[in-house]
Amino acid sequence: GTHGSVPAVPEKDDIQYLTPVQIGTPPQTLNLDFDSGSSDLWVFSSETPSRQVNGQAQYDPTKSSTSKKVDGQTWSISYGDGSASSGVVFKDVVHVGDVSFPSQSVEVAQKVSSSFSSDENNDGLLGLAFSKINTVKPDRQTTFFDNVMSNLEKPLWTSDLKNDAPGTYNFGYIDEEAYTGEISYVPVDNSQGFWSFEASGYAIGNKSVPLKFQGIADTGTSLAMLPQEVNTAYYSQVPGASMSYSLGGYVFPCDAKIPDFTYKVGDVSITIPASFINYAEADEDGKKCFGGIQPDTDIGFSIFGDVALKAAFVVFDAGTESTPRLGWANK
Numbered sequence: 001g002t003h004g005s006v007p008a009v010p011e012k013d014d015i016q017y018l019t020p021v022q023i024g025t026p027p028q029t030l031n032l033d034f035d036s037g038s039s040d041l042w043v044f045s046s047e048t049p050s051r052q053v054n055g056q057a058q059y060d061p062t063k064s065s066t067s068k069k070v071d072g073q074t075w076s077i078s079y080g081d082g083s084a085s086s087g088v089v090f091k092d093v094v095h096v097g098d099v100s101f102p103s104q105s106v107e108v109a110q111k112v113s114s115s116f117s118s119d120e121n122n123d124g125l126l127g128l129a130f131s132k133i134n135t136v137k138p139d140r141q142t143t144f145f146d147n148v149m150s151n152l153e154k155p156l157w158t159s160d161l162k163n164d165a166p167g168t169y170n171f172g173y174i175d176e177e178a179y180t181g182e183i184s185y186v187p188v189d190n191s192q193g194f195w196s197f198e199a200s201g202y203a204i205g206n207k208s209v210p211l212k213f214q215g216i217a218d219t220g221t222s223l224a225m226l227p228q229e230v231n232t233a234y235y236s237q238v239p240g241a242s243m244s245y246s247l248g249g250y251v252f253p254c255d256a257k258i259p260d261f262t263y264k265v266g267d268v269s270i271t272i273p274a275s276f277i278n279y280a281e282a283d284e285d286g287k288k289c290f291g292g293i294q295p296d297t298d299i300g301f302s303i304f305g306d307v308a309l310k311a312a313f314v315v316f317d318a319g320t321e322s323t324p325r326l327g328w329a330n331k
């Protein structure tokens with residue numbers, strides 16, 4: 001079977017990671033946000049109104065000899081941060097490193113919300129959650145990973161995101177050099193279409209708490225959105241920390257001494273270093289900094305976004321065992 005390796009290049013503050021993908025014939029390269037928290041592959045395109053395009057690369061199906069319009073199909077997606085996009089569907093060849101699929105559904109944007117328009121480096125998303133939450137109607141489409149899975153050496157992909165440095169997404173194999181110790185696997189509940197798992201505890205500094213809580217592994221979310229009790233316990237250890245409604249979350253003095261945060265999943269404990277949690281300056285005068293850990297209130301589960309994932313090597317395994325599973329390792 002095949003396998004492939006592509007870079008995950010961070011934007012400023014590691015707010016998201018972008019990966020070059022080739023679409024069509026001759027290949028058109030777009031930098032996409034590989035997102036394990038959604039299941040649509042959508043791109044800025046020749047059909048995106050020019051007033052909504054600010055520097056993004058655009059896929060033009062009329063310039064690809066292998067593109068085919070999928071008549072009667074439309075898509076419309078909205079995300080937890082309030083952003084959204086919608087449009088129509090083509091099929092075309094998509095290459096992710098050495099892994100290709102000849103007739104991948106490429107969802108062409110005819111409308112994108114302002115936060116996408118203003119993000120000039122992000123040319124679209126490549127969804128890696130489960131196909132059941134793909135938004136194409138009337139016929140739901142399958143993700144790139146679902147489409148190539150049977151050709152991969154192993155039915156899995158892995159994330160090795162890094163802090164302020166390019167990381168790697170691998171497809172079809174586990175790079176034994178990319179992690180230390182053992183990979184601990186936990187079962188995935190994909191009933192809501194996400195890579196949802198149970199964390200079995202956390203620790204702040206050297207105080208550990210055996211709290212069990214459900215969360216999703218979401219490469220497309222920047223921060224670690226965790227239970228309120230975790231936030232209360234963590235920020236009580238940060239002098240000068242406060243919940244700022246105007247700034248949209250917990251902030252603290254940028255020179256505060258903040259603790260590491262450890263989450264336990266399976267037999268493995270992953271420690272997010274304090275430096276990852278001093279996420280970014282929260283205001284112009286640069287005195288208050290925004291926390292990389294924030295509450296998951298009213299979502300119904302936690303979101304292990306990039307702040308949490310970049311401390312780990314993660315295996316998104318959809319088929320080795322009867323049920324999908326997530327493997328976690330230190331690195």
Ligand SMILES: CC[C@H](C)[C@H](NC(=O)[C@H](C)NC(=O)[C@@H](CCSC)NC[C@@H](N)Cc1ccccc1)C(=O)O
Pocket residue numbers: 016033035036037038039077078079080081082083125133218220221222299303
């Ligand atoms: C408000 C929309 C809710 C959250 C829900 N949508 C979702 O769950 C979508 C699929 N996933 C997401 O909104 C989130 C997971 C939220 S858990 C409820 N992940 C993907 C997101 N970070 C992708 C992104 C990347 C860059 C810029 C913006 C957005 C729905 O459609 O009902």
